[in-house]
Amino acid sequence: MMCAAAAAVEALFAPDPRVAEHPAVRSAARIAADVLFPHAVAADDPARGVDPAHPALLARHGLLSVRIPVAEGGHGADERVDAETVELTSGACGATWFVTTQHRFPQALSRGPLPGLAPEAITLGPAAERHRAGLAAASTAAGIAIAHIRRPGPPAVRAEPRGSGWTFSGMADWCTGWGLIDVVMIAATTPDDRFVLALLPASERPGLRAGAPLPLAVMGGTRTVALEMDGLEIDADDVLATLDVPAWRAHDTARTANTSPASLGLLRRLLGALAELGTAKDRPAAVELAMTLAERAAHLRSVAYALLTVPVAERVPERTAVRAEVTELTVRTANALIAARSGSALLLTSPEQRWAREAAFHLIQAQTAGVRTAQLTAFGRP
Structure with missing residues (x-):
C-alpha cells in the first residue's frame, strides 16, 4: 500500500478525471503495474530483454494507437491522454517503452503531412x-x-x-x-x-x-x-x-524541443520512490526533498504540456529550456534516491541504479545541439 508521502507526491501528478478515467489510461495503468514493472529488471538485462509479449499486449489494448481514430483501431484520444499513457509505461519499464515508441514516427508519417x-x-x-492500416492499429x-x-x-x-x-x-x-x-x-x-x-x-x-x-x-x-x-x-x-533535407532539419529541431512524457514518467516514478524510501527508512530529509522536488516537477510538467499545444515552430527556446530542466531534475532525483538508499542502491537487484541509468538515457534521447546546450546550462545553475 502506498505511504502517505508517496500518495502526496502522486496527487501532484494526478490527471483530471477525464484523463484518469479514459479507457486507454486505465489499461495503461493496469498493464504498467501488473506486467511491465515486475519485468523491468529482466527487460533491462541483455541476457533476457524485453518480452515480445509485452509490446504485443500494449498494441492489443490500443496503447500504440492512442490518438488514432477508433474506426482504425485506436482510441481516438487527445494528446493529454496519450501523454498520460506514455508516462505510465515509461515509469514502469523504460526498455519496453523505448521499443514501442519507435512505432510512432512511421505510424504518423504513413498518415500524411506532419504537423508543422x-x-x-x-x-x-x-x-x-x-x-x-497495419501501422494505425499497430498490428x-x-x-x-x-x-x-x-x-x-x-x-x-x-x-x-x-x-x-x-x-x-x-x-x-x-x-x-x-x-x-x-x-x-x-x-x-x-x-x-x-x-x-x-x-x-x-x-x-x-x-x-x-x-x-x-x-x-x-x-x-x-x-x-x-x-x-x-x-x-x-x-x-x-x-x-x-x-x-533543410525543411526536415528545421522541423526536427523544433519538434525535439518538446519535453518527452516518457521523461516525466520516469521522474514521477523516482519522486514516489524517494518519498516511499524516506518513510520506510525513517529518513525525513528524503521525504522533505521528495515533496520539494515533486512540486517543482509538477509545475514543469504543467508548463511542458501547455507548450505541447503551441504550433511546433513557435516558442522553441522556451520549450527547449523546459525539456532541459526536466531532464536535469530527473538526473538529480535519481541521484538523490541513490544517496537516500545508500550502498545497496548499487546492487543490480535494486532499481535505483537502473533508474539512474535511465535518467542519463533521457538526456541523450533525440538530443539536438540546441537541446544539449540547454541541458548544460541547466546543469550549471546553482
Missing part, C-alpha cells in the same frame, strides 16, 4: 498507403533506423537512383527492437539533398545485415543493433516518403 512541416517538403510513397510493429540523419557531416547512408527505386549503402548505427518489430524504416540521403525513407521487413536480406546487439549501459534488452547496407535494393513500392 510544410506539405511541399514531404512526398508520401506507395508504402504509406500499403502499411497505413504491424515498426522500428526506425534514422538517428544518423541528425548528425552533421557526410551522410552515413546514401541513396543512389536505381530505375524507379534506389540503392542504399552505408551504416545506420541505431535500430531498436530488432527481432521484436515487423518492419523497419531506414533513412538515406539522395544526391539532390533529400531523405528517402524506406519501409522494409525487419529481417536480413541481400545488402542488409544486422550487427550484434549493442553493449548498452542502459536498456540493454531493447535489442538495439546497427544496420549495415551494401547495395541494398529498394523498390519504389517500399518508399514510405521523401523529405526535403
Whole structure:
C-alpha cells in the first residue's frame, strides 16, 4: 500500500478525471503495474530483454494507437491522454517503452503531412498507403533506423537512383527492437539533398545485415543493433516518403524541443520512490526533498504540456529550456534516491541504479545541439 508521502507526491501528478478515467489510461495503468514493472529488471538485462509479449499486449489494448481514430483501431484520444499513457509505461519499464515508441514516427508519417512541416517538403510513397492500416492499429510493429540523419557531416547512408527505386549503402548505427518489430524504416540521403525513407521487413536480406546487439549501459534488452547496407535494393513500392533535407532539419529541431512524457514518467516514478524510501527508512530529509522536488516537477510538467499545444515552430527556446530542466531534475532525483538508499542502491537487484541509468538515457534521447546546450546550462545553475 502506498505511504502517505508517496500518495502526496502522486496527487501532484494526478490527471483530471477525464484523463484518469479514459479507457486507454486505465489499461495503461493496469498493464504498467501488473506486467511491465515486475519485468523491468529482466527487460533491462541483455541476457533476457524485453518480452515480445509485452509490446504485443500494449498494441492489443490500443496503447500504440492512442490518438488514432477508433474506426482504425485506436482510441481516438487527445494528446493529454496519450501523454498520460506514455508516462505510465515509461515509469514502469523504460526498455519496453523505448521499443514501442519507435512505432510512432512511421505510424504518423504513413498518415500524411506532419504537423508543422510544410506539405511541399514531404512526398508520401506507395508504402504509406500499403502499411497505413497495419501501422494505425499497430498490428504491424515498426522500428526506425534514422538517428544518423541528425548528425552533421557526410551522410552515413546514401541513396543512389536505381530505375524507379534506389540503392542504399552505408551504416545506420541505431535500430531498436530488432527481432521484436515487423518492419523497419531506414533513412538515406539522395544526391539532390533529400531523405528517402524506406519501409522494409525487419529481417536480413541481400545488402542488409544486422550487427550484434549493442553493449548498452542502459536498456540493454531493447535489442538495439546497427544496420549495415551494401547495395541494398529498394523498390519504389517500399518508399514510405521523401523529405526535403533543410525543411526536415528545421522541423526536427523544433519538434525535439518538446519535453518527452516518457521523461516525466520516469521522474514521477523516482519522486514516489524517494518519498516511499524516506518513510520506510525513517529518513525525513528524503521525504522533505521528495515533496520539494515533486512540486517543482509538477509545475514543469504543467508548463511542458501547455507548450505541447503551441504550433511546433513557435516558442522553441522556451520549450527547449523546459525539456532541459526536466531532464536535469530527473538526473538529480535519481541521484538523490541513490544517496537516500545508500550502498545497496548499487546492487543490480535494486532499481535505483537502473533508474539512474535511465535518467542519463533521457538526456541523450533525440538530443539536438540546441537541446544539449540547454541541458548544460541547466546543469550549471546553482
